[in-house]
Amino acid sequence: MAYSDKVMDHYENPRNVGAFEKGDxxxxxxMVGAPACGDVMKLQIKVSEDGVIExxxxxxxxxxxxxxxxxxxxEWVKGKSLDEALAIKNTDIAEELALPPVKIHCSILAEDxxxxxxxxxxxxxxx
Amino acid sequence: xxxxxxxxxxxxxxxxxxxxxxxxxxxxAWRTAAAEVHPDRFxxxxxxxxxxALMRATRVNEAYQTLKSPVARARYLLxxxxxxxxxxxxxxxxxxxxxxxxxxxxxxxxxxxxxxxxQLEALSRQLRGDVKELETELGSALDEQADHAxxxxxxxxxxxxxxxxxxxxxxxxxxxx
Numbered sequence: 001m002a003y004s005d006k007v008m009d010h011y012e013n014p015r016n017v018g019a020f021e022k023g024d025x026x027x028x029x030x031m032v033g034a035p036a037c038g039d040v041m042k043l044q045i046k047v048s049e050d051g052v053i054e055x056x057x058x059x060x061x062x063x064x065x066x067x068x069x070x071x072x073x074x075e076w077v078k079g080k081s082l083d084e085a086l087a088i089k090n091t092d093i094a095e096e097l098a099l100p101p102v103k104i105h106c107s108i109l110a111e112d113x114x115x116x117x118x119x120x121x122x123x124x125x126x127x
Numbered sequence: 128x129x130x131x132x133x134x135x136x137x138x139x140x141x142x143x144x145x146x147x148x149x150x151x152x153x154x155x156a157w158r159t160a161a162a163e164v165h166p167d168r169f170x171x172x173x174x175x176x177x178x179x180a181l182m183r184a185t186r187v188n189e190a191y192q193t194l195k196s197p198v199a200r201a202r203y204l205l206x207x208x209x210x211x212x213x214x215x216x217x218x219x220x221x222x223x224x225x226x227x228x229x230x231x232x233x234x235x236x237x238x239x240x241x242x243x244x245x246q247l248e249a250l251s252r253q254l255r256g257d258v259k260e261l262e263t264e265l266g267s268a269l270d271e272q273a274d275h276a277x278x279x280x281x282x283x284x285x286x287x288x289x290x291x292x293x294x295x296x297x298x299x300x301x302x303x304x
Contacts, residue, residue, distance in 0.1 A: 031222055031225040031226065031229075032218040032219060032220070032225070033218060033220045033224075033225050033228060033287060034215075034218055035212075035213075035214040035215075035217065035220075035282075035283035035284075035286040035287060036214045036215045036286065037290065038228075038286060038287045038289065038290020038291070038293075039290075040225055040228045040229055040232065040287075042225075042229065059229070061228075061229065061232040105215060105216075108216070108218065109218055112218040112219070113218075116219070
């Protein structure tokens with residue numbers, strides 16, 4: 001199966017690979033996995049005091065589409081509020097990367113990862 | 128063998144509907160059924176009869192493949208109970224399990240980068256132990272506790288382990304051949 005140019009670009013030059021200190025209060029961590037393909041994704045957000053996502057990092061074990069989906073979403077969430085980040089839909093990711101139907105679950109994984117990261121941050125701050 | 132297409136896979140082979148299965152019995156029931164419907168026996172039959180035989184042969188093989196694999200058998204038992212294993216949609220695995228998955232993938236990548244086949248084989252043995260353990264859990268969730276949620280979770284976990292097995296196999300193959 002041929003990957004789109006955008007998937008290849010993110011796959012070959014993934015943005016924001018890495019990790020933040022999990023114990024840091026300003027960090028929210030989301031971990032998700034897709035049973036159907038065995039992909040695992042860890043996505044972290046660093047949130048400023050006024051509730052804006054300043055930075056994001058990810059580590060993904062999976063196919064090109066899963067890596068591209070997580071790389072793209074870390075770029076998208078930067079500068080967004082938590083609510084704006086939650087409004088990102090997997091269909092936006094799938095459309096941007098021109099994912100074929102069999103790879104839609106990779107974009108769902110990225111959406112679920114950001115939701116889990118926001119939930120973790122909110123839980124840390126008792127919201 | 129009857130041509131009743133409504134009976135479930137277990138009934139088709141005259142086996143009790145449970146996860147713990149006698150594989151020798153399954154194999155012999157399959158061989159008997161497959162021989163009965165083999166297309167070679169219908170070369171001189173009418174077209175309609177040939178078509179039915181082909182459908183029965185397909186059905187017998189599909190049932191056999193499903194019951195032979197522990198994951199497919201568990202998924203099928205859950206399906207019969209009206210439970211979806213949600214392997215395509217449920218991404219919220221327990222955090223500790225996902226963390227362990229990350230560590231597994233790192234260990235495989237490290238061993239592959241170091242061209243350490245012995246290490247990969249050690250990981251493979253460890254993985255087989257983990258698979259056995261999960262299958263035991265799955266059996267007790269299905270056959271003893273009728274805990275469908277726990278069984279569906281075990282099926283999802285096993286899918287990740289299948290992926291690890293594949294990754295280890297790929298790494299060994301890349302290093303040896």
